[in-house]
Amino acid sequence: MSRFAEVIVNISHPDVDRTFQYRIPESLQDKIAPGSPVRVPFGSREVTGIVIAVTDHQEVENNRLKLVSGIVENGVPIEGQLIRLAAWMRETYGCTMNQALRTVLPSRRRVKSRAKIEQVELPEDRDVPPALNPEQQAAADGIWKEIHRENPRTCLLFGVTGSGKTEVYMNLIARTIAEGRQAILLIPEISLTYQNVRRFYRRFGNRVATINSRLSAGEKYESFRRAREGEADLMIGPRSALFAPFPNLGLILVDEEHDSAYHSETSPRYRASETAQARGRIAGAGVVLGSATPDIVDFYAAMDRKMAIFPIRSRAVPGSTLPQVDVVDLREEFRAKNMSIFSRLLTEEMTDTLARGEQIILFLNRRGYSGFVSCRSCGYVIKCPHCDVALTEHVGRRLVCHYCGYEMPEPSVCPKCGSSHIAGFGIGTERVEAITKKMFPRARVLRMDLGTTGGKNGHTRILKKFSSGGADILIGTQMIVKGHDFPNVTLVGMISADLSLYSSDFRSSERTFQLITQAAGRAGRAGKPGRVVIQTYSPEHYAIQTAAAQQYVSFYKQETEYRKMLGYPPFGAMLSILVSDAGEEKAQACAEKLARGIRESFSSLEPVVLGPSDAGIAKVQD
Ligand code: ADP
Ligand code: ZN
Ligand code: ZN
Numbered sequence: 001m002s003r004f005a006e007v008i009v010n011i012s013h014p015d016v017d018r019t020f021q022y023r024i025p026e027s028l029q030d031k032i033a034p035g036s037p038v039r040v041p042f043g044s045r046e047v048t049g050i051v052i053a054v055t056d057h058q059e060v061e062n063n064r065l066k067l068v069s070g071i072v073e074n075g076v077p078i079e080g081q082l083i084r085l086a087a088w089m090r091e092t093y094g095c096t097m098n099q100a101l102r103t104v105l106p107s108r109r110r111v112k113s114r115a116k117i118e119q120v121e122l123p124e125d126r127d128v129p130p131a132l133n134p135e136q137q138a139a140a141d142g143i144w145k146e147i148h149r150e151n152p153r154t155c156l157l158f159g160v161t162g163s164g165k166t167e168v169y170m171n172l173i174a175r176t177i178a179e180g181r182q183a184i185l186l187i188p189e190i191s192l193t194y195q196n197v198r199r200f201y202r203r204f205g206n207r208v209a210t211i212n213s214r215l216s217a218g219e220k221y222e223s224f225r226r227a228r229e230g231e232a233d234l235m236i237g238p239r240s241a242l243f244a245p246f247p248n249l250g251l252i253l254v255d256e257e258h259d260s261a262y263h264s265e266t267s268p269r270y271r272a273s274e275t276a277q278a279r280g281r282i283a284g285a286g287v288v289l290g291s292a293t294p295d296i297v298d299f300y301a302a303m304d305r306k307m308a309i310f311p312i313r314s315r316a317v318p319g320s321t322l323p324q325v326d327v328v329d330l331r332e333e334f335r336a337k338n339m340s341i342f343s344r345l346l347t348e349e350m351t352d353t354l355a356r357g358e359q360i361i362l363f364l365n366r367r368g369y370s371g372f373v374s375c376r377s378c379g380y381v382i383k384c385p386h387c388d389v390a391l392t393e394h395v396g397r398r399l400v401c402h403y404c405g406y407e408m409p410e411p412s413v414c415p416k417c418g419s420s421h422i423a424g425f426g427i428g429t430e431r432v433e434a435i436t437k438k439m440f441p442r443a444r445v446l447r448m449d450l451g452t453t454g455g456k457n458g459h460t461r462i463l464k465k466f467s468s469g470g471a472d473i474l475i476g477t478q479m480i481v482k483g484h485d486f487p488n489v490t491l492v493g494m495i496s497a498d499l500s501l502y503s504s505d506f507r508s509s510e511r512t513f514q515l516i517t518q519a520a521g522r523a524g525r526a527g528k529p530g531r532v533v534i535q536t537y538s539p540e541h542y543a544i545q546t547a548a549a550q551q552y553v554s555f556y557k558q559e560t561e562y563r564k565m566l567g568y569p570p571f572g573a574m575l576s577i578l579v580s581d582a583g584e585e586k587a588q589a590c591a592e593k594l595a596r597g598i599r600e601s602f603s604s605l606e607p608v609v610l611g612p613s614d615a616g617i618a619k620v621q622d
Helices: 078-093 097-104 134-147 165-178 194-207 217-228 239-243 272-283 296-303 330-335 344-355 429-439 458-467 508-520 542-548 552-566 584-601
Strands: 004-008 020-023 037-042 045-055 154-159 182-186 208-210 234-237 249-255 286-291 307-312 324-329 359-363 373-375 392-394 398-400 407-409 422-424 445-448 473-476 489-494 531-536
Touching (some): 045 097, 078 272, 134 307, 154 296, 165 286, 182 239, 194 208, 324 330, 324 344, 324 542, 330 531, 429 445
Parallel strands (some): 154 286, 182 234, 324 531, 445 473
Antiparallel strands (some): 004 020, 004 045
16 A cells, blocks of 8 residues: 655744655655655755655645655654654644644744843852752662663652752753753743742753743744754753753653643643653653652552652751641531631641741632632522632622623522521632731731732742742642742641542542642741641541641552542543533533444443533533
């Protein structure tokens, strides 16, 4: 059978919408795959190009179809590697080749004037690396050895919060650069703060390139251009930094690898740590995943010896220990007639901490879910009439829909049963702020959530103010507990652990465990003892128990037992199909037809088909 190659001929400005089809000669059929560099006739000349796809479909008439002349022998250019990665993504995540190519290839929108890159001021003095402690050194050496083996495994750096994983990364990056190769460091967007990135500039000078989602396409293009043309050795950024076109990539590091921000929410729905491993294999680069709370699936791979694991069990700063974590049963508080959002223990701890002149972090899980209004008598929840979501309480007794913006005044009696016991179940950050100010009138309070972080550097400004001692209490959503280092914070309070525990996701226990552990990691990092208070209606839940005891392995064991029973990952793979249409009945009928079709067509695989059922949010804007 004849086979055909889709070829991009202009490598320096890859235009994925403009491919040309060529016939693959018999002699080259085994050698050509997506990513292969080829020589092809083009007009009266012969040019080089890259194969992006191989097909059986002839799209050009015979008299105009030309043959691939040959394969370019001297190595695969960087675009070839990225195209191979795109082909892997298409196959793994089920997107189209064009979607995959648009994700991996640098934006083609080159700016006219050279873009100005948002850069931190570069200090003249470069930091001298501190001596690694024995555990850090053992991890760094072990990883270095593993990634230079014949068939290297992905390395899992499993270090408790504050164990100094960043120093291990820097050590590995320095060795990689000394070898004449380049490195990529992925950091969740929310932790790409001034203070975090600055540490890398102080160590590696101006051969660092960064990207973040606030950059324009032109600025991002400029950062990637520096990577491609040898002007940078290290790329730091969120998941898209994974596609930095370094010609001789030696190392990919994924910090906080469990973070949900590493899952792309648009097609291709890739997971960065998994895609990092694919790029590592294609480029011949080592891959290191770092976390205090690894994704269950990755820890399972490490226990199965498919990954190499390197633990760091103690905190790096001498004298710094893991904080004490107390779990407060909110049902007990209710029985003791304490109606405040603060338990008696948390109030006491806050008073003591403020008296010592130390700082406090209070956090809520999510903006949207923490402020719904329900009836204590009949359980009725007030929802948006246009969207299938609960309305959120805002100041001034307004209820707002976070999906469509619908607003209504808060009713004083239950619309269903008429009871007057209708109130916010949880509370939003604004309410926590108001109550805190009332209870601790002398404390300086800062609030950080999506509402206060507007503007280009809104959240950096708030964090900077807090870390320099400009406030006593910082209130926010989970964005404040990720990866920031506040030396004077000795108390962390989690207002309610239940909201994340009962979200409709098989990972809800894992997410709750991660959240509590990360929050606990914020307390007492610089030699001062830290305390954490977790308030919950389910103090006996294993995710809360093990997180309070800071026992990841114990959590892992219970969680995997439960997942094994239910066939959840890593013991099974799950695929969800979302059907949407302006007509509810049409969507329903289509979903049912799909479910039937899948049961019949794949019966030999014995798939478990759930549903069809309503989506998490079944309706938005009618
Ligand atoms: P992690 O990312 O593992 O939570 P960090 O890398 O943020 O931890 O390090 C925690 C703190 O320990 C930082 O303030 C860092 O400067 C310090 N640190 C790391 N390694 C050392 C070391 N070898 N000696 C002294 N302090 C260290
Ligand atoms: Zn009611
Ligand atoms: Zn709405």
